[in-house]
Amino acid sequence: MRGNGIHHVTAISGSTHRNLDFYTGMLGLRLVKKTVNFDDPGTYHLYYGDEAGSPGTILTFFPWEHAAPGRLGIGETQETVFRVPAGSLGYWTHRFLEKGVRHETPEKRFGETVLPFRDPDGMRLALVASPGIEGEAAWTAGEIPVENAIRGFQGISLLLENGERTGAILTDVFGFTQGATENGVTRYKVADTTIGGIVDIRSAGGFLPARMGKGSVHHVAFRAADDRAQAEMVKKLRENHGIQPTEQKDRNYFRSVYFREPGGILFEIATDEPGFAVDEPQASLGRDLKLPKFLERRREEIEAVLPALA
Structure with missing residues (x-):
């Protein structure tokens, strides 16, 4: 089975407008889909990514305006890491200072330079300097110069009581390979995937459990090329790990x-297909509110309760 890495990461935010401003304005990502939480249609589901909404570039949010802040702890995605060209961390550090974005000093992890920072709701993010990606396509319709623009995810880090069984699922089901351990963190990597191909696991027993809220990652999605590949993964989860997915x-x-x-x-x-251009042209992704067929009859009601977005 070919491993594909991360498809998307979904998190919880507070203010819709603040979230939109930060990810499209501050970070320069494209709003590739404006829809609703299918299970809670009074709430937006906003998708940010590259020009085409490619798997491995997509960070999505449920903006729950009155949610309490989350608390980092055991059983949570600790950090989401974006790739930027190797020479651009100085630009981003200056930008964060100028705009008042909470950030830390650059640090070394697995031989790479990483700049950790937070979004307005406290979500833990980082930029990693990635050599040789300058020629990759980037969304540049905003104010971020192309030579500094984000090129999708490098990956995520997980904070767990004990990561051994989770690591077994990454290797057996999703095609990752276990790599080095550094400062208590074990790196798992998909050999043929540069975008979204890394998961770091920190096993840290004895910590408080995580509390979901603003700034928390709700879930992480891994790629399956199609329904057949997804079914193969589900079979392995059942037979090899005793897990019954939905x-x-x-x-x-x-x-x-x-x-x-x-x-x-x-x-x-999540399957790679059909993709985000299934209900609107790529050139106008994210412009209009898109609803699934079963919610179209409620469009007027739904639009009346959602905050207006430009």
Whole structure:
């Protein structure tokens, strides 16, 4: 089975407008889809990514205006890491200072230079200096120069009581390979995937459990090329790991199954197809509110309760 890495990361935010301003303005990502939480249609579901909304570039949010702040702890995605060209960290450090973005000093991890920072709701993010990606396509319609623009995810880090069983799922089901351990963190990597191909696991027993809220990652989705590949992954989860995922759910832009990995984090397996251009042209992605067919009859009601977005 070919490993594909991360499809998307979904998190919880507070203010919709503040979230939109930060990810499209401050970070220069494209709003590739404006829809609603299919299970809570009074709430937006906003998708940010590259020009085409490619798997491995997508960070999505449920903006729950009155949610309490989350608390980092065991059983949570600790950090989401974006790739930027190797010479651009100085630009980003200056930009964060100028705009008042909370950030830390650059540090070394697995031989790479990483700049950790937070979004307005406290979500833990980082930029990693990635050599040789300058020629990759980037969304540059905003104010970020192309030579500094984000090129999708490098990956995520997980904070777990014990990461051994989770690591076994990464290697057996998703095609990762276990690599080095540094400062208590074990790196898992997909050999043929540069975008979204890394998961770092920190096993830290004895910490308080995580509390979901603003700034928390709700779930992490891993890629499956199609329904057949997804079914193969589900079979391995059942037979090799004793995990029973949900039935497949149609999310319009991908088809998903969900399960809790052994450390308690919600994982999703999402198909690459059909993609975000299935209901609007790529040139106008994110412009209009898109609803699934079963909610179209409620469009007027839904639009009346959602905050207006430019």
